[in-house]
Amino acid sequence: MKKSQWMASFVLCCMALFSSAQTQAQELVNGQLWMDTDGKHINAHGGNILQYDGTYYWYGENRPDRGFTTEEGVGVYSSADMKTWKNEGIALAVSQERGHDIERGCIMERPKVVYNKKTKKFVMLFHLELKGRGYEAARVAFAQSDSPTGPFRFIRSTRVNAGKWPFDMNKQAQKAAQGTDASKWKDWWTPEWRKEVEKGMYLWRDFEGGQMSRDMTVFIDDDGKAYHITSSQENLTLLVSELTDDFLDFTGKFNMVAPGGQNEAPCMVKHNGTYWLICSGCTGWAPNEARMFSAKNIWGPWKQWPSPFVGKATGYHDMPANKTFGAQGTFIYQKEGKPFFMADIWNDRHLSQSLHLWLPIEFDGNGTPVIKWVDKL
Ligand code: GAL
DSSP: OOHHHHHHHHHHHHHHHHHHHHHHHHOOBTTSOOBOTTSOBOOOEEEEEEEETTEEEEEEEEOOSSSSSOSSEEEEEEESSSSSOEEEEEEEEOBOSTTOTTBTTSEEEEEEEEEETTTTEEEEEEEEEOTTSTTOSOEEEEEEESSTTOOOEEEEEEOBSTTOOOTTOOHHHHHHHHTOOGGGOOSOSSHHHHHHHHHTHHHHHTTTTOBOOOSEEEEEOTTSOEEEEEEETTTTEEEEEEEOTTSSSEEEEEEEESTTSOOEEEEEEEETTEEEEEEEOSOTTSOOOOEEEEESSTTOOOEEEOOSEESBOSSSTTOBGGGGGGOEEEEEEEETTEEEEEEEEOOTTSGGGOEEEEEEEEEOTTSOEEEEOOSBO
16 A cells, blocks of 8 residues: 555545544433544533523532542533533532632532523522531532633532421411421431421521531523522421522522422423422432422422333343332533423442433323433423
8 A cells, every 4th residue: 555545545434433433422322322523421410401592501419539528629511412412521619728618629519500681691590518627518500601611600509498497387387397306306216206397397497507408409481570499397398488689698588398309310391280309218329219300380289290210221230110210310401492301320339430311301191291212302
């Protein structure tokens, strides 16, 4: 082979390799690694998708390969087609300042970014744990940016609804809650303990300092109002809280959902006027059976349904529907008017390598959500 022929074959070979890498980058197969345009697995977990001005933005926990703390911050990727994702870097960076709420080594989880049409700002809410304190701080944090890719400016972190009662809790129920004493109950899960939880034992314990807030989501209703939905009270009870018009604070109006039900990873979708909440149980990084609730009004009453997951996962360890196909939900995004369940298949030994699982949500004849495994979208 002449030198020029050899060069031409070499160039052709490189082009073929390059184009196959490009095709691979666009192939997002559930249960496998998902590559960005740099050929790296997308390191955005527990996050959400925001569509803005014709582009999709995917926010998520940027996790180190080893360990559980946040070393970089919240990452963001962009895409025009929801398949080819470009790494846009860190949207909200950890602080290098000692003692700062988001000091490097804190834990930032479940970031949700929404666009506020009134202020024309991008607002991020996330679950924050302070450095060196495990999961005891249980706070929600706020950050804001002028651009979808950041940099987001940290605003503050806080417990929620300090000094406030759920808006529909009458005086008698408030009195019953005030009669509880969490310090007395060392043994959990007895019928007596459960009764006290339902009365609002942890609500009362944290009444003054504010309620705990861990796994969370943000839901924007058709009228533009935003709600923060979080696992509170030792992850036993969900709280739905109304946010102020700028999305940077709570109005003080809130309600409890399924007291004592131990629901985490809340994801919300509204379909034909009904609100559907899909959650997980509390087994840390290990998968469990999803739970579902519906309500005609965001303030309840909420009715519990069986898990919407049916069938089997093909190609991914045969994970059954009653283990949410090995995943835990993080958000329900809309694409072309259709809802998709966005979840993480956690890899607790290498969190950055946790897999992504996106599945379409269908509705049966009665309008009830059904989620089946699909290999690809
Ligand atoms: C899960 C939760 C995750 C993370 C993890 C820590 O239950 O959904 O967001 O907090 O526990 O163990």
